[in-house]
Amino acid sequence: MRVERVGLYGATVALEIAGARIARIAPMPGPADWQALPLPVDPHLHLDKTFLWPRARPAAPGLFPAIEATLADRADWTPEDIRARAGRALAEAAGAGMGALRTHVDWVEPGVPLAWDVLGEMAADAPVTLQRAPLLPVDLLGDPDHGPPIAAHVAATGDGVLGAFLYRHAGYPELLARVFRLAADHGLRLDFHVDEGLEPEAQGLNEIIRLTARHGMEGRVLCGHACSLSVRPEAEVARVLDAMARAGVALCVLPATNLWLQDGAPGRTPRLRGLAPLHEARAAGVSVMLGADNVADPFYPFGSYDPLETLRLASTAAHLDPADWLDAITTAPARALGLPAPAIAPGAPADLLLVEGADWQDALRRAARRRIIRQGAETQAKESVPA
Ligand SMILES: [Zn+2]
Numbered sequence: 001m002r003v004e005r006v007g008l009y010g011a012t013v014a015l016e017i018a019g020a021r022i023a024r025i026a027p028m029p030g031p032a033d034w035q036a037l038p039l040p041v042d043p044h045l046h047l048d049k050t051f052l053w054p055r056a057r058p059a060a061p062g063l064f065p066a067i068e069a070t071l072a073d074r075a076d077w078t079p080e081d082i083r084a085r086a087g088r089a090l091a092e093a094a095g096a097g098m099g100a101l102r103t104h105v106d107w108v109e110p111g112v113p114l115a116w117d118v119l120g121e122m123a124a125d126a127p128v129t130l131q132r133a134p135l136l137p138v139d140l141l142g143d144p145d146h147g148p149p150i151a152a153h154v155a156a157t158g159d160g161v162l163g164a165f166l167y168r169h170a171g172y173p174e175l176l177a178r179v180f181r182l183a184a185d186h187g188l189r190l191d192f193h194v195d196e197g198l199e200p201e202a203q204g205l206n207e208i209i210r211l212t213a214r215h216g217m218e219g220r221v222l223c224g225h226a227c228s229l230s231v232r233p234e235a236e237v238a239r240v241l242d243a244m245a246r247a248g249v250a251l252c253v254l255p256a257t258n259l260w261l262q263d264g265a266p267g268r269t270p271r272l273r274g275l276a277p278l279h280e281a282r283a284a285g286v287s288v289m290l291g292a293d294n295v296a297d298p299f300y301p302f303g304s305y306d307p308l309e310t311l312r313l314a315s316t317a318a319h320l321d322p323a324d325w326l327d328a329i330t331t332a333p334a335r336a337l338g339l340p341a342p343a344i345a346p347g348a349p350a351d352l353l354l355v356e357g358a359d360w361q362d363a364l365r366r367a368a369r370r371r372i373i374r375q376g377a378e379t380q381a382k383e384s385v386p387a
Helices: 063-076 079-096 114-123 147-157 172-186 204-215 234-247 255-261 278-284 307-318 331-336 360-365
Strands: 002-008 011-018 021-027 034-038 041-045 100-106 129-137 161-166 189-194 221-225 249-253 288-290 352-356 370-374 377-379
Touching: 041 307, 041 331, 079 114, 079 307, 100 114, 100 189, 100 331, 114 129, 129 147, 147 161, 147 172, 161 172, 172 189, 172 204, 189 204, 204 221, 204 234, 204 249, 234 249, 234 278, 249 278, 249 331, 255 307, 278 288, 278 307, 288 307, 288 331, 307 360, 352 360
Parallel strands: 002 034, 041 100, 100 129, 129 161, 161 189, 189 221, 221 249, 249 288
Antiparallel strands: 002 011, 011 021, 034 352, 352 370, 370 377
């Protein structure tokens, strides 16, 4: 297969594909008709609660009413219900050209949640690589009695990652110390929902950075949200980001959910949008990536399993040039998930997403056609990017 007039990192090329690999990349004169990137990776989704909207609606704006609405709905979850909702999500992700994803799985009691097993079964024949990260309140995972058996179960049945929700919990340094010890003992990566709020004193991230350095877990710890960095003093944020880069803690920014949940009050326009300082983080040397987070659930009623839509929203919300941030939906999340870093290069797997457009602004602006190539074979793409 030969694809001509492809825009690749600003140049126009022809791609030659032989079997499941890229055989040759040749320069071509003239403008590009297609923009290319490796199949994108979403490092932060929630397939267990996706598509609960509209049956579960929060009673008020903000993070905690969304948590309450989800907890209330859990009583109705069955394997069939989870399979139907998560299956729809996987079909959307595959149709958008996603290559791999990490889904968090709510784990709110000591026992193994139903969705953990159901999503584990679905991973075997999922159309995209599916990795599960358990999402436990830090006081459950850090509990000296409950934490160890949960971590052992995750190590035995999971995908190499342990995860927790941390937000101004009393005594969190001690809880986190136990969580890190569990991860180190079992050789697990860590993935946190941390400081998802607008209080400058929400500083769980600082402790995560300290413990990552102490345990030598560089490149194995991912932090999602870190919204409080958007309101902490600038000099303090600069110190945190510098320490984060040195410790090798990665940052996942989740614009849709932050824009929807932060600074919410009925009848009032939000002033603070809760986005972690991603330009500053990347400039400091932190690995920065983007995720869709919640799709059609009590945390966010909109959203899609299309990483290009996530990139477009992030570009608007955080003033990104999308062409400079393609790594945030490809190589950076792949590394965070422990997957081989995807590349478009001779000899690399022919796993590509092609989007019609003269450049990335043009490609993301409109409902552009796309072509998905998996292992050298073209697969069915959905018609368009949602407008
Ligand atoms: Zn999340």
